[in-house]
Amino acid sequence: MKRLFQLSLLTLSLLQLETVSAHAVVTDNSLQIAPIHANRAEKVELTFNSQVELGLSQIFLVSKGDRHELLKATKGEQNGRIVVEIPPLAPGNYALRFKIFAADGHLTEDVIHFVVDSTEGEDQAGQEQSPNLDRL
Numbered sequence: 365m366k367r368l369f370q371l372s373l374l375t376l377s378l379l380q381l382e383t384v385s386a387h388a389v390v391t392d393n394s395l396q397i398a399p400i401h402a403n404r405a406e407k408v409e410l411t412f413n414s415q416v417e418l419g420l421s422q423i424f425l426v427s428k429g430d431r432h433e434l435l436k437a438t439k440g441e442q443n444g445r446i447v448v449e450i451p452p453l454a455p456g457n458y459a460l461r462f463k464i465f466a467a468d469g470h471l472t473e474d475v476i477h478f479v480v481d482s483t484e485g486e487d488q489a490g491q492e493q494s495p496n497l498d499r500l
């Protein structure tokens with residue numbers, strides 16, 4: 365019984381070690397809940413599983429023809445969060461390509477694809493109104 369306890373302690377400390385030395389991987393991004401509207405400056409928040417060295421990281425907007433544009437990014441309110449400033453965009457397909465330095469000095473590259481829709485705000489307005497209509 366005692367041995368089992370020691371074994372689980374060992375496993376626990378190994379798991380913690382793994383978490384501390386993990387590279388910065390995106391675990392969440394605000395595009396999933398808040399799509400980018402056309403022709404409007406927007407912000408996208410990226411959440412990483414570890415602290416990020418913002419000064420050594422680069423985030424690019426990739427648009428048609430593989431055009432890369434370096435974007436401005438600032439620290440979010442919580443550790444591991446980055447707020448990326450998106451310039452006003454015409455409707456179309458885009459991607460965020462980022463090279464992120466984790467606090468452990470490891471570099472991670474990743475791409476998030478997203479679509480800027482031309483139907484500006486119409487869908488959202490409809491969704492917000494329907495609950496009120498039900499009540500009436």
Ligand SMILES: [Cu+2]
Nearest residue numbers: 385386387470
């Ligand atoms: Cu690492």
